[in-house]
Amino acid sequence: MSRATVADEIVRHIERQIVTGTFAPGDRLPAERTLAVELAVSRAALREALSKLEASGLIVRRHGSGTRVTREVPLSASLAARLERANDDFEHSAEFREVIEPQMARLAAQRITGEELAELRALLDAAAADIDADESLRLDVGFHTAIARASRNPLLGSLGELVATWTVEARVYSHLAGDGRRISHAGHTRILTALETGDADAVAEAMAQHLREIRAVIDQMRDADSHSD
Numbered sequence: 001m002s003r004a005t006v007a008d009e010i011v012r013h014i015e016r017q018i019v020t021g022t023f024a025p026g027d028r029l030p031a032e033r034t035l036a037v038e039l040a041v042s043r044a045a046l047r048e049a050l051s052k053l054e055a056s057g058l059i060v061r062r063h064g065s066g067t068r069v070t071r072e073v074p075l076s077a078s079l080a081a082r083l084e085r086a087n088d089d090f091e092h093s094a095e096f097r098e099v100i101e102p103q104m105a106r107l108a109a110q111r112i113t114g115e116e117l118a119e120l121r122a123l124l125d126a127a128a129a130d131i132d133a134d135e136s137l138r139l140d141v142g143f144h145t146a147i148a149r150a151s152r153n154p155l156l157g158s159l160g161e162l163v164a165t166w167t168v169e170a171r172v173y174s175h176l177a178g179d180g181r182r183i184s185h186a187g188h189t190r191i192l193t194a195l196e197t198g199d200a201d202a203v204a205e206a207m208a209q210h211l212r213e214i215r216a217v218i219d220q221m222r223d224a225d226s227h228s229d
Contacts, residue, residue: 006041010049012169013039018058018069019134019172020141020164029059029067090222093170094215097163101144101211102204104160108150109195109203116150120192127185136175136184141168143188147195147207173218180217187213 017023029035036046050067053059061067120143127139141164148160174180187210194202 006045007048007052010039010041010046011052014049014053015058016165016168019137019168020161021138023069025069027069028065029069031066090170090173090218093167094211094218097167098208098211098215100159100163101147102207104148104151104156105191105195105207106200106204107153107156108147109198109200111152112147112150112195116146117192117196119146120195124185124188124192127181127188131181133172133175133181136181137168137172140171140175140184140188147191170218171214173221174214176221180214180221183213183217184210 014023014029023029030038032043032046032050036043039046050059050061054061057070059067060070123139123143123146127136127143131139145160145164148163149157151157151160174184187206190206191203191210194206
């Protein structure tokens with residue numbers, strides 16, 4: 001694999017960490033030496049990736065203060081632009097989520113605590129505000145990973161975190177427009193309502209319906225993009 005290819009993979013990895021909240025706006029990234037070891041890449045490839053991220057406005061590097069995520073991260077639009085050609089990624093992502101997440105939600109319905117329900121309610125309330133696509137996406141990821149953790153299965157909880165990382169690029173499209181964000185919020189509302197009743201079947205169906213609706217939103221936006229080219 002060429003250094004340029006490795007650098008692009010590093011860029012994608014860090015972008016995903018930003019959008020899933022591992023690195024929040026203002027956070028300082030690990031030192032280059034540490035990050036290179038963690039990612040098992042050369043310092044040269046890492047520096048090339050950081051230069052690309054800085055050029056896109058996602059990070060800022062200053063001598064003496066290290067590398068930080070910018071306060072304003074224009075991430076959703078840049079991810080979507082890159083993914084216009086990644087047709088297989090969308091289909092694989094949607095199929096993967098439709099297989100995994102309803103079963104996570106089913107277990108969560110049986111095991112979720114009042115504190116976790118309150119956390120989901122707070123995420124849902126925050127998503128109802130006038131927010132941009134990046135914040136909407138972060139709240140979406142937070143909602144779904146919280147449900148995975150509420151399954152009380154540590155393996156599924158970890159898988160939920162990975163699902164967010166693996167599928168974040170495909171789900172960007174559902175947050176770019178207001179209609180997509182409203183549909184997402186309505187789906188989350190139905191899921192939370194079902195969780196509050198403790199009806200596992202209803203929760204699993206609410207999650208499955210939500211994922212079908214999001215898939216339709218993504219397909220519609222991709223189709224509109226293809227006709228505008």
